[in-house]
Amino acid sequence: MSRSRPAFLFGLLSILWGSAFVAISAGLEHFPPVLFAAFRYDIAGLLMLGYAAYAAENWLPRGRREWYAVAVGAVFLIAGYHAFLFVGQRHTTAAAAAILVSLSPVLTTGFSRVLFPADALSSAGLGGVVLGLLGVAIIAQPDPGDLFATDVVATILVFLAATAFALGSVLVRRIDAPIEIETMEAWSMLGGALVMHGASLAIREPIDPSAWTAPEAIGALAYLACAASAVGFLLYFELLERLGAVEINMVSYVAPIVAAVVGWLYLDEAIEPATAVGFACIATGFLLVKREAIRRAIASVGR
Incomplete structure (x- = not known):
């Protein structure tokens, strides 16, 4: 079981996140988007904080640098990413959103090149970034006569979600705080939820009280908070330790396939050819950007 465990956990995480x-998409039929995302991380943050108190040596961040890392995580990795994603996903399919989010590892490399000059991109790596951005354009299919069409704006918002996550990841790396990942995740989730509650109040999102009695709404919220977030991140922590960062990024490219299948079965969402082509561009861009790391990972498995 020891050899098959990472593969099993990888598959399970892909299913949960996909x-x-x-x-x-199901929950957005009942909850306003930013408030829905905030509710998700109210619950997930408390669950993760409980786990941090159990598993981490220091469950409370210590010092200015650790709190600074938490603040960046809260604003970019949780609030920025999920607010843009949830608002954008009101007018795009689950599969298209998952594909656009899979651009994050490619964008992370681009931001890393800007903030860490030592991480210079080769010509092939730069081509991978451009190819990933081309994939976004193919999915959006903007009409020059109507650049602010609802579906185009939705695609841009989900792209901004991926951008926020990528930038936040690089900024956290730049801070390089000696904080345990469980503690970082727990307090970032709670801080991000607080930021999203503030944003929801600022834009005066209404909530229909009937959402709290709709089984689909409660089921979606519970699944996102407990399964996708709390359990999902625990799986992520273990896989990150067992496999490494490059291999775990591959979840981003299995998750859209899961999202497409489940979205078709549960929401009757069809996959347009342009969406599939865009996914191929983004995935190929990732392979170009990470080709050396992937080669090293394959070589280590062979040994």
Whole structure:
């Protein structure tokens, strides 16, 4: 079981995170988007804080640098990413959203090149970034005569979600705080939820009280908070330790396939040819950007 465990956990995480996009679409039928995302991380943050108190040596961040890392995580990795994603996903399919989010590892490399000059991109790596952005354009299919069409704006918002996550990841790396990942995740979730509650109040999002009695709404919220977030991140922590960062990024490219299948079965969402072509461009861009790391990972498995 020891050898098959990472593969099993990888598959389970892909299912949890891929189907999460479908749960978001289902929940958005009942909850306003930013408030829905805030509720998700109210619950997930408390669950993760409980786990941090159990598993981490220091469950409370210590010092200015650790709190600074938490603040960046809260604003970019949780609030920025999920607010843009949930608002954008109101007018796009679960599969398209998952595909656009899979651009994050490519964008992370681009931001890393800007903030860490030592991480210079080769010509092939730069081509991978451009190819990933081309994939976004193919999915959006903007009409020059109507650049602010609802579906185009939705695609841009989900792209901004991926951008926020990528930038936040690089900024956290730049801070390089000696904080345990469980503690970082727990307090970032709670801080991000607080930021999203503030944003929801600022834009005066209404909530229909009937959402709290709708089984689909409660089921979607529970699944996102408990399964996709709390359990999903625990799986992520273990896989990150067992496999490494490059291999775990591959979840981003399995999750859209899960989202497409579950979205078709549960929400009757069809996959347009342009969406599939865009996914191929983004995935190829990732392979170009990470080709050396992937080669090293394959070589280490062979040894």
